Amino acid sequence: MSAAQKCRLAVLISGRGSNLQALLDQAASGELPVTIAAVISNRPGVQGLERARQAGVPALELDHKNYPDRPAFEAALIELIDRQQPNLVILAGFMRVLTADFTEHYRGRLLNIHPSLLPKFRGLHTHERAIAAGETEHGATIHFVTAELDGGPVIVQARVPVLPDDNPDTLAARVLTQEHRLYPQAIRWFAEGRLRLEGEQVRFDGQPLMQPLRLEDFANPTEARR
Ligand code: GRF
Numbered sequence: 001m002s003a004a005q006k007c008r009l010a011v012l013i014s015g016r017g018s019n020l021q022a023l024l025d026q027a028a029s030g031e032l033p034v035t036i037a038a039v040i041s042n043r044p045g046v047q048g049l050e051r052a053r054q055a056g057v058p059a060l061e062l063d064h065k066n067y068p069d070r071p072a073f074e075a076a077l078i079e080l081i082d083r084q085q086p087n088l089v090i091l092a093g094f095m096r097v098l099t100a101d102f103t104e105h106y107r108g109r110l111l112n113i114h115p116s117l118l119p120k121f122r123g124l125h126t127h128e129r130a131i132a133a134g135e136t137e138h139g140a141t142i143h144f145v146t147a148e149l150d151g152g153p154v155i156v157q158a159r160v161p162v163l164p165d166d167n168p169d170t171l172a173a174r175v176l177t178q179e180h181r182l183y184p185q186a187i188r189w190f191a192e193g194r195l196r197l198e199g200e201q202v203r204f205d206g207q208p209l210m211q212p213l214r215l216e217d218f219a220n221p222t223e224a225r226r
Helices: 018-029 047-054 070-083 100-105 126-132 168-191
Strands: 007-013 034-041 059-061 088-091 110-114 137-144 154-161 195-198 201-204
Touching (some): 007 070, 110 168, 154 201
Antiparallel strands (some): 137 154, 195 201
16 A cells, blocks of 8 residues: 555444544544545444435445355455455444454454453453453553454553443443544554554564554544544
8 A cells, every 4th residue: 555545444332333434534634644445334224324324335235144154154254354445444333243254354454342351251242241240441452353252452542431330332332432532543553554463463564563552542533633
């Protein structure tokens, strides 16, 4: 990717697409220096596909139910993604487990957002589990994707308090607001060439990241885009 070219994204979704919407909005306003080449959903007819269409972005469906098994679905998915020639593949509420063949194919250029402070609460129902565990702090994480589910090298996290009267929905809403700031920030860093994966090590501005970045340390957008 030359400096003159924008980073091309393929965004994979399975549903609502509110994180996708944050990316579409920031790409349209120029805040995020990317081209969203395509949005791909494994579930037909979901809201996120409509959001893509509204933004004039190709909205593609690849229904996993049309394939006999996971490898066959993934082979078709890889072909469809690669046809878009993305520099970066974004999982934004994509609800299919991916095999090592897939994650290796996109190693270092595949990001996921997970609604917890990883390594806490991998998997589903994170908000409910955080409340049940008596956590006072919760949040969301952006990480490079590897074959280990929700286990790839962590890049940046956003934190929110867990309040005494929270239920999973109120907590999810608080986290989601931060997710919509968190994903654009991580993608901006990648697009600017500030972020990369070397082996299992995340490098930020060329330096090995010894612990996850914290979104609140980059609260000032000017500083964040330095
Ligand atoms: C988000 O909570 C994200 O962290 C998780 O799935 C949800 C997707 O929401 N991976 P949306 O489709 O972006 O609204």
